[in-house]
Amino acid sequence: MNIHTKKKDHTISRHIYGHFAEHLGRCVYEGIWVGEDSSIPNTRGIRNDVVEALRKLHIPNLRWPGGCFADEYHWKDGIGPLEDRPTIVNTNWGKVTENNHFGTHEFMDLCEQLDTEPYICGNVGSGTVQEMQEWVEYLTFDGESPMTNLRKKNGRDKPWKLKYFGIGNENWGCGGKMRVEHYADKYRNYQTYVKDLSGNEIYKIACGPQEADYHWMEVMMREGMDRIEPVKDAIIENIWDYHRPEMNGISLHYYTRNRANYTSATEFDEALWFDYMDRTMKIEEIIENHTAIMDKYDPEKSVGLIIDEWGTWFKVEPGTNPGFLYQQNTLRDALIAGINLNIFNNHCDRVHMANIAQVVNVLQAMILTDGEKMILTPSYHVFEMYKVHHDATLLPTNVSSRYYTYEDKHLPMINVSASQNQSGQINISICNIHPSVSDDIIIDLEGLTSEAQVEGRVLTADQINDHNTFDAPNNIQPIEFNDFKIEPNKLMVTIPSKSVLVLQIN
Known part of the structure; x- marks a missing residue:
């Protein structure tokens, strides 16, 4: 093995080590949020033990509220006094009801406790342009406006900083079952109203393909990379005197799973060990093929490939709700995490961010909880060991x-x-x-x-x-x-x- 110490062209962004918290099963409720009245030690309703464990990972960003949940989430349901928030049905994950006690203020509080960048995914599937525009205004605007006044009424005087914003999630599937040509037009429409306000600059992330859907990537790069041409009129040349990309990143989702035969997370033989190692390594070919398409339209590699859902997917643990996606986490998961992270590191010229699914109690979780009890999984330990790569220079x-x-x-x-x-x-x-x-x-x-x-x-x-x-x-x-x-x-x-x-x- 040769390690080239003199070739130092790329930096491994710490954001490759990002995480994901969806309103799914016991990830948010019980895993993160227990409420201020809980006997479990908490700070403003957020579990202290989970925050402490995640802080040790130096997690760089946290994606929320989904996932499939994002394109059915209407953010105004999750603000204001807890007792006034409407109860909703989580139609994607278990058909359970939730009380919306964990909303925008609680999520941003969690990110501040973790000292991490919030990554919010907006609703394109069932939401409106106005709804998305107002959410960004509510979060980031420091001037006089209805959304600013509403935020202040709800207890937050100063706006938050919000860097990462996703324009929809899996719009080829649970986010609306759209054709890419239709989504490309919707993306251009919606992203127009995701504005930089009060000095806050947003990194816009488009919904990209599932796995090896290269047609989706081709269309999105062709349409999403359109740029505003310079306008020479002296009156407005200070506004439009540069090219401005309409997307900063495009997502990719890839899970290590066998859709035809979901198997146990803990009961498996060498055949299944090998099978899942093989499936994991296929992501490298998929990254390379998507990168080749992106390079045609963006040779400077300014648009990031954002692998904001990845990880293992097995049968749920016996006796648990099938819609909660609660699975154990073995040494196999640790190897799969390490392989993925090595591959992302080695492709850091194009892979700018990634988010393992999910942070607590769902899929390839970092942490599992049971009431007051909490354990760290083998995958957690890999992330802790690999944090030495955060913002370091890649050595080929x-x-x-x-x-x-x-x-x-x-x-x-x-x-x-x-x-x-x-x-x-x-x-x-x-x-x-x-x-x-x-x-x-x-x-x-x-x-x-x-x-x-x-x-x-x-x-x-x-x-x-x-x-x-x-x-x-x-x-x-x-x-x-x-x-x-x-x-x-x-x-x-x-x-x-x-x-x-x-x-x-x-």
């Missing part, structure tokens, strides 16, 4: 890997990304996907001396389906790793089977 890698063969198929055993932070520390994240074979790796690293300080942590377990439970919350957690030798310009590492390893070199 060339990997010559052995193959993991199962029956008549094979995959590279080793998956890697590397970076260097501003203080000069080199960080290498390595996944060994083989469930039973360790691997001896030679890392060629120019400038490495025998006096270098190397620290390592590894996440692994005895069995491929090991996981943390409320009775045994520390079954899987990172441990110190020192199975390496240092020689001039070389680092020799023995990486255990089925493991995620992060090395830090000073």
Whole structure:
């Protein structure tokens, strides 16, 4: 393996390590929001233990309120006194009712407690242009207006800062079942009214394709990349004297799942282990193909590929509501998280943001809760280990890997990304996907001396389906790793089977 320390062209945005909280199952209610009257320790209704755990990840952004929920969410239902908010039916997720006690003010409070950027997804599927325009005004305007006055009436004098705003979600599916040509026109219409107010600048994110829908990407890049031409009239040339893109980012959704055969999150054999590793790695080809389309229209790579839904999707845990998407999280999920993040890092020239689904109690969650109890999942630990890559410079890698063969198929055993932070520390994240074979790796690293300080942590377990439970919350957690030798310009590492390893070199 070669790590090129002199080729430093791209930065791994910390926003690749973003998260997602939808009004789905027990993610928001019980997972994040318990209300001020709860016996569970909270700050203004938001769970203290969850906030504390997420702060340790340094999460850069949080997407809300969906997901499919976003295109049925009408934001004015979630403001004002709690007792006056209408109860609504969550038609996408379990047909349950919710009381709207977690709305705009509560979400922005959560983001302030987490010290993270809010990423709000607006309603295109069932909402109006005016509704979206007024939400942005309510959030960000500091002048005299009906929405400013309404915000002040509801207890917030100063506007919030809002950088990321999505113009709809999955509008090819639950967001309206639109053809891309129709959505492209709606996007151009709606985004016009998502305005920069009071010094706040919004990064507009268009609904992009599902998985390998390259036609959707082609149409959106062609239509969304239209630019306002300069106007030479002296009276207004200060307003329109530059090209202004109509979208800053376009989303991509890709889940590691088998739609034809959803299986258990915890009960699986090597065949399913291999199958899900294979499905995970396919995202790289999909990113490359979408990037090729984007490069035709945007060779400067100014438009970000925003992978704002990704992660594993299995059967729900036995006895739970099928619409709540509550699943356990094993060592397999940790490897899948590490592989995805390595791939996103290595494509950071185009991948500007990503959001794993979801943050608490839903799909590939960071945290699981049960009343007052809370556990951290193996996926949480991967995000904690990988935070060394936040805003670091990508170091390109060339990997010559052995193959993991199962029956008549094979995959590279080793998956890697590397970076260097501003203080000069080199960080290498390595996944060994083989469930039973360790691997001896030679890392060629120019400038490495025998006096270098190397620290390592590894996440692994005895069995491929090991996981943390409320009775045994520390079954899987990172441990110190020192199975390496240092020689001039070389680092020799023995990486255990089925493991995620992060090395830090000073």
